[in-house]
Amino acid sequence: MNHQQVAKDVLHLIGGKENISHFEHCSTRLRFTLKDDSKVQKKKLEQTPGVMAVRMTAQCQVVVGNEVVEVYNEIRNLIGEVDSTNPEVKKKQKLGPTILDFIVGIFQPLIPAIAGGGILKSLLLLLALFGWMDSDGQTYRILNLVGDAPLYFLPLLVAVTTANKLKVNSLVALSAVGAMLLPNMSAMLAEGAQLFTFDIVNIAYAYQVFPAILTVLLYAQVEKAITKVSPKPIRIFFVPMMSLLITVPIGLLLLGPFGFRIGQEFASLILFIFEQVGWIAVGLLATVLPLMVATGMHKAMIPYAVTTMGELGKEVLYLPASLAHNVAESGACFSVAIRTKDKLLRATAISAGISALFGITEPALYGVTLQNKKVLGSVMLGSFVGGTFVGIVGLQAFVLVGPGLASLTMFISEELPRNILYAIAGFGISFVVAFVSAFLLGKDQVKEEELPEQHFADEIGSRETFKSPVVGQMISLEQVNDSIFSSRVMGDGIAIVPAEGKLYAPVDGTIRVVMDTEHAVGMQTENGADVLFHIGIDTVQLEGKYFKAHVQPEQSVKAGDLLVEFDLDAIQNAGFDPVTLAIVTNKDRYEVIVPPVQSVSQHDTIMTLRPIGGELT
Secondary structure, eight states, X not given: OOHHHHHHHHHHHTTOGGGEEEEEEXXXXXXXXXXXXXXXXXXXXXXXXXXXXXXXXXXXXXXXXXXXXXXXXXXXXXXOSOOOOOGGGOOOOOHHXXXXXXXXXXXXXXXXXXXXXXXXXXXXXXXXXXXXSOTTXXXXXXXXXXXXHHHHTHHHHXXXXXXXXXXXXXXXHHHHHHGGGOHHHHHHHXXXXXXXXXXXXXXXXXXXXXXXXXXXXXXXXXXXXXXXXXXXXXXXXXXXXXXXXXXXXXXXXXIHHHHHHHHHHHHHHHHHHHHHHHHHHHHHHHHHHHHHHHHTGGGGHHHHHHHXXXXXXXXXXXXXXXXXXXXXXXXHXXXXXXXXXXXXXXXXXXXXXXXXXXXXXXHHHHHTGGGOHHHHHHHHHHHHHHHHHHHHHTOOBOSOSOOSGGGGGGGOOSSOTTHHHHHHHHHHHHHHHHHHHHHHHOOOOOOGGGHHHHHBOOOTTTOEEEEOSSSEEXXXXXXXXXXXXXXXXXXXXXXXXXXXXXXXXXXXXXXXXXXXXXXXXXXXXXXXXXXXXXXXXXXXXXXXXXXXXOOOTTOEEOTTOEEEEEOHHXXXXXXXXXXXXXXXXOTTTEEEEOXXXXXXOTTSEEEEEEETTOOBO
């Protein structure tokens, strides 16, 4: 993937830097909060090389797969800091998506810290079980406390993320919630304390979520109100002081106990549901997870999972179901990779299968599963069978992280020694069922563009197959930013966004023309097709700079011979679009057949020519 080019394309098609209010990313998606959603060119964005899918919810979500960090960094370099304060461009949103965006915005940033600490604790437990560490030793106990820190201080982490979402001072919000966790405060509450003659309920606020959220919600309103009336010369200390003075007492007396009760009732409800219909609930959730992940609806499960992990120290529904789904995606992808004859699909399936095996399923979903209904059905079948099994045995997760091969330690428990064995069994069941099902049911989709290769009359010289002249991402001619090429006035052919600066001969032939500026070459194939190779749009203005031709007119070339070298980075830095075209100019004599491929290399077939008038056999 050309990260810089993908970043430029995405930024342009979402309306530019000026349309961005907030920008972040998750494991596979770029997440834009936009000022005006109507400026997004969704269809063009979905057709952009490197973009797997686009979802428009409360955010504009652009799925780019495993290379999301690199693309995110390129976009960040392009936009710098974004202006999110312009009140004239704030958009109206429906209540439901707004609430969901708020809740997910609080809980999603917590996952790395909670997952890191949880995995550390599970690894320590594994080392102790194998006898490689003494669980009573100080080293073990200290490291175990390190792993416990993110959940213990969960209220503080929630205070920061809530304040960031509400755009208020996160350090003052942290202080307000932190006052409720002070050791001396906890000791006073345990002994029985009063504030303004009112009794304070004795609550241990460590590991709690809802008291912190409610406290920061109050603080945000108090801060804004006091800021309006505070004299500017003393605002720097007066606003935080009064905010703490008002927020913390109300938090201790009302919001803390109320939030604590909400958490208890929520945990009790989850346990009740699991006791009644737990096994089938896990199976059904695993079955629909492919559709939930594809639409982004799975993010709604994150607040539940974080809250449950904080309240109970375990989770029994979402994470076990995710294990079954993730592994089923992997099994189906590897099955497709073995069965398919399509080189591009095989490469995609292998890469996506590995990602899913380690808990990242979106590349598998958008690259393989959703492209074939039978493969999707195989994934759902594997998810259901595996999910039902782990539901029946009561699998429990003790770490909030994407379930996969590397994170199986999340299911280790001293009290439940068989729990990890159940996880491994569920892992194997989901993988095998999805793999076998996809292998038996799945088959390559025959596309009309591929028919000439097998079904047109095989006359000598009647057809000519072209390999890719450059390495990169294919796009349609309609996407080329030049009306002469995009309208096919000069002829039909292909366009590729190059990933490296080398142009190769795609077939055997003879060079007829080499432009003085060396950015364009004309050749005639052995079957008589006239082909123009053009590197970049308007690059004639460079007057030969950054180009070096390795051929000359009337020179015979073989497929794979190097024709031109060009400095790709320098061309882009000079502000030129580097898209490279191969155009058949004697279009009245040939039908150009282009298969639906994206990532291409020298060895991939990207175009077939058939003389007009050929017959089907």
